[in-house]
Amino acid sequence: MTDIAADAPAVDGPAAERVAAQARRRRTFAVISHPDAGKSTLTEALVLHANAITEAGAIHGKSGRRSTVSDWMDMEKARGISITSTALQFPYATAGQDCVINLLDTPGHADFSEDTYRVLTAVDCAVMLIDAAKGLEPQTLKLFQVCRHRRIPIITVINKWDRPGRDPLELIDEINERIGLRPTPLTWPVGIAGDFKGVLDRRTGNFIRFTRTAGGATAAPEEHLTPEKAHESAGIDWDRAVEESELLEADGADYDRDTFLGCESSPLLFTSAALNFGVNQLLDVLVQIAPPPSGQVSVEGTRRPPAAPFSAFVFKVQAGMDSSHRDRIAYARVCSGTFERGEVLTHATTGKPFVTKYAQSVFGRERTTLDTAWPGDVIGLANANALRPGDTLYRDIPVVYPPIPSFSPEYFSVARGKDPSKHKQFRRGIEQLEQEGVVQVLRSDRRGDQAPVLAAVGPMQFEVATHRMASELSAPIELESLPYTVARVIDPKDAEFMQRQHSTEVMTRTDGVMLALFSTKWRLEGFQRDNPDIELGSLVAAADD
Known part of the structure; x- marks a missing residue:
């Protein structure tokens, strides 16, 4: 646990001070939610308000709108x-x-919770x-438990x-009662849900009034009004x-940094990501109060400070980002020190040595050559065939x-290639999907190498695997x-x-772990x-905290 880990010896000197200064500039965070809460739309709005793009895309393809920068896969565009x-x-x-913002957009669907969990290992x-x-939904509750466990x-x-x-007060009570996290609103809505005029900034007491833009494709203009002018503008809604803000203050629901960093309270804001309302306020809050990198805890329980020599860990591997190049990108979170492209690291x-000749900065599926990175940054290492999620450099x-x-x-499903002549592509494709973490792959002597068993948290992982095997790897499967x-x-x-037990099968995962598969939990x-x-060990469940 990071809150009880001892610190490793600090590294001093001008170079270390420079690294520490760069680390303080970084904000590395993930956006998490239940499906269809507007996560990718919010991600797009944040990038728009930071002027990283000039026009926000759409999830469901409104006329004249492009797709979002974070949802770039064909299946993501088609399904929204x-x-x-x-x-x-x-x-x-x-x-x-x-x-410098390092924003990680995550899948909301429970079938891809393993990918979201990997991302949460890489954020502050x-x-x-x-x-x-809808308020709190099942996947939101599960993800909150992961955040609580990881502090x-x-x-x-x-x-x-x-x-x-x-009602906003009802939503706040639900968060407090169901997950024990005390909301401390920084903004409060002016206008009921469905009639969003702006927000009361509880830190200044002013009214931030929003103006709609066509389809929400561009940043919404906002106007800051004093309380007197706010009353003239919004009347009874103001x-x-x-x-209600005064009621919150009387109840002690004001922002407190210590309880926020201690995961006891949560600063809260109101937005409409689709209209780009309240997004600037969220960006400012992230810069002002989100913690910068503080070092990563090793397997020995010591925290390696940001100013220590370079280290990073891989939390994701992704292929198929560029249809013209069949390369793979290993996403690595820089934990300490300075990254310099071309230097030789240790895997x-x-x-073994690992040469970082092909280092890239990643923006969705777009990639540019990266020369230097600092603690908190996410770097892409191209053609990193030796790297797997969880590896340390x-x-x-x-x-x-x-x-x-x-x-x-x-x-669990048996995978077989539809075209026997493509057995090499089939084998390489299955291996690639496993290395990326799209599915787990199990094998046994009984089924043979040409009939591996794909194991997944949810059935949509099978759909992704089938689609990618056909479209990217030219090895259709059934x-x-x-x-x-x-x-x-x-x-x-x-x-x-x-193996002799009824309704049970023994298989071996590629990492050597041997698993017994049972038909039902009652059979188990x-x-x-x-x-x-007979000792049976549990794996991490998708809903575990």
């Missing part, structure tokens, strides 16, 4: 949902603070997005205030906002960061569903006995009652 996480880096300056803060009409501070955003929704898993002083666990799969729903780790010495419970001497 995020299937894979995306990194976006851009500069942003406000009130004399010049920062999370923006939790809540639909104004990640959360900024809450209630989105879609331009549509009919629930008076109601002031009254902690193998102990370092220079000079060795360090190993904790591995990223694989979730317990609940869906899937045969298997009647298993539970997997447990077993000792190899028990494999022969387990019955086996455990009948065979108490």
Whole structure:
């Protein structure tokens, strides 16, 4: 746990001071939510307001609007949902603070929760997005538990205030009661849900009035009014906002930095990402209060400070970003020191040297050559075939960061190539999908190498695997569903006995872990009652905290 880890020895000198200064400029955060809460739309709005793009795209393809920069896969464009996480880096300056934002957009759908979990290992803060009409939803609750477990501070955003929704005080009570996180609103809506006029800035007492733009494609103009002029402009809506803000103050619901960083309270803002209302305020809050990088904790429990020699860990591998080049990008979070393109690092898993000739800055699917990076930055390492999620890279002083666990799969299907003549492409494609973490791959002597079993947290992972095998890897596959729903780790010495059990199959994951697959959780419970001497280990469940 990061809050009890000891610090590794500090590194001093002018170079270390320069690294520390650069680290203080970084804000690295993820946007998390239940599906359809507006996460990718908010990501697009943040990039727009930071002037990193000139016009916001659309998730569902409104006429004349392009797609969003974060949802670039064909399936994402067609379905209007995020299937894979995306990194976006851009500069942003406000009130004399010049920062570099590393924004990670995550899949909201539960089937891709493993990808979201990997991203949450690489951030210092999370923006939790809540639909104004629906409040807390199941996937939001699960992701909050992950953040709590990893001690990640959360900024809450209630989105879609331009549509009919629930009472704001009711939403705040729900957050407090259901997850035990005390909301401390920084802005408060002027106008009920569905009639969003602007927000009361509780820090200044002023009214920030928004003006709609055509389709929300450009930044919404905003006007800052004093309380007197606010009353003239918004009338009873302003008076109601002031009254409710005073109730919050009387209840002690004001921002407190210590409880925010201690994951006991959550600063809260109201937005309409689709209209770009309230987005500037969120960007400013991220710069002002989100924590900068403070160092990463190693497997030994010591925190490597940002000013220590270079280190980074890989949290994601992605291929298929450029149809004209079949390269793979390993996304790595810089934890300490200065990254210089071309230098030779050590791959902690193998102990072998790793040359960083092809380092890139990633903005969605767009990539540019990267020469230097600092703690908190996300870098893309191209053609990094040796890297896997959870791997550590370092220079000079060795360090190993904790591995990223694989979730317990609940869906299993046999994969077979449709074209026997493409057995090499089939084998390479399955291997690539596994290395990226799209699916887990299980094998056994019984089924053979040409019939691996794909294991997934959710069935949509199979759809992604099937689509990519056909479109990117030119090796179409067909899937045969298997009647298993539970997997447990077993000792190899028990494999022969387990294989003889009814409704059970033993398979080996590519990393060497041996799994027993059970048809149902009741079958598992019955086996455990009948065979108490057989030890069965659990994998990380998608809903575990």
